[in-house]
């Protein structure tokens with residue numbers, strides 16, 4: 474295990490930074506899908522009707538109608554994304570990567586990195602992005618921006634005028650549209666962004682790379698083990714983590730890993746003064 478000073482030096486000297494951001498980073502940005510705090514107050518009708526008390530459970534719940542679902546989704550997206558302001562942690566991250574080549578792979582789905590003005594071509598949303606929508610038929614008919622639909626539902630809900638006619642339909646097959654998230658087996662990740670991410674990794678194999686891990690946990694394992702494997706594979710790569718537990722680290726890798734064992738907020742506070 475190495476110390477914070479060494480981790481800072483790695484970041485200073487890095488040719489490229491790969492940011493992996495999970496659940497812990499979503500919490501920094503205000504979205505905690507597993508928390509019961511505030512849910513019943515904000516979404517009392519849904520909580521009573523379906524006996525769900527977290528955003529995660531409500532997203533996985535079958536609703537009686539598409540319009541009810543879209544009304545709920547619209548309030549969520551409005552609360553957490555349309556009214557989003559970047560956290561101090563996010564602003565420090567921007568400062569840290571501003572003169573670097575970077576790529577962000579995230580499971581946060583709340584459109585936070587785009588809203589904080591990171592380069593959209595340098596972001597891969599592994600779990601989708603709920604400001605986009607996809608066809609619910611199970612066939613990949615592409616993605617569309619959902620924000621106008623969200624605004625229409627909010628307006629209609631305010632006036633008590635929500636109807637099934639407002640539910641967006643696929644241009645190709647006329648099925649209802651749903652959020653671009655892995656809510657069911659119909660989820661198709663953004664293959665273009667995934668390809669850009671893979672090219673970025675491949676193009677930097679021999680360079681000095683730091684993987685900066687911000688709150689990735691067991692809810693998004695695809696952003697954890699594969700990245701540690703790459704660090705293991707390429708001798709110039711280093712791994713700086715907010716919360717990785719030491720027991721998860723293979724012995725031979727320890728010298729190339731730093732973990733604060735806290736959270737993204739504390740890590741960014743240490744790295745960017």
Ligand SMILES: [Zn+2]
Nearest residue numbers: 608614643646
């Ligand atoms: Zn379709």
